[in-house]
Amino acid sequence: MRGRRAALWTASALVVVLSCEPRPRGLTAAEFRQLLESVARGWSTRDTELALSSFHPDAVYMEPPDLQYYRGHDQLGPYFDALEDRHSMVFHQIWFDEASQSGAAEYTFSGGGEVSDVGVAVVQLRDGKIWFWREYQRKGPTDFQEFLRVEGKEWEWHIGNYP
Secondary structure, rough: OOOOOEEEOOOOOOEEEEEEOOOOOOOOOOHHHHHHHHHHHHHOOHHHHHHHEEEEEEEEEEEOOOOOOHHHHHHHHHHHHHHOOOOEEEEEEEEOOOOOOOOEEEEEEOOOOEEEEEEEEEEEEOOEEEEEEEEEEEEOOOOOHHHHOOOOOOOOOOOOOOO
């Protein structure tokens, strides 16, 4: 009776027997952080197996609407293998909702220069692994505080030129 209910009728009552198969426990916020840090460590040290170990075998990794799309370990492995020693990833903020087993993380992915990809990855888990990774990023200064700096920038859009 794995994963099923069985109804047993007795002379005086209906008895419902539930399977005793343990229900998978979701990750905690701390475990989610560790999962993402394994990805960052794997990418930063060119340890493809470490990075892949955080992803579900059928994971989808995409940068919508149409920049990047990889599905499963067979496609993610070569993508991760292409990283060079100069690449590194750092997470700045990580948010996680234990009930939905989904979260987001703000990051800098550097190629070793003054300009990096700075963005947010939205992550959904399945069986304690990354099942769906969507990233949204922009090129900007590698230094995260410089990326966020407000003063001294010529903003493309602001209240002075908005409609």
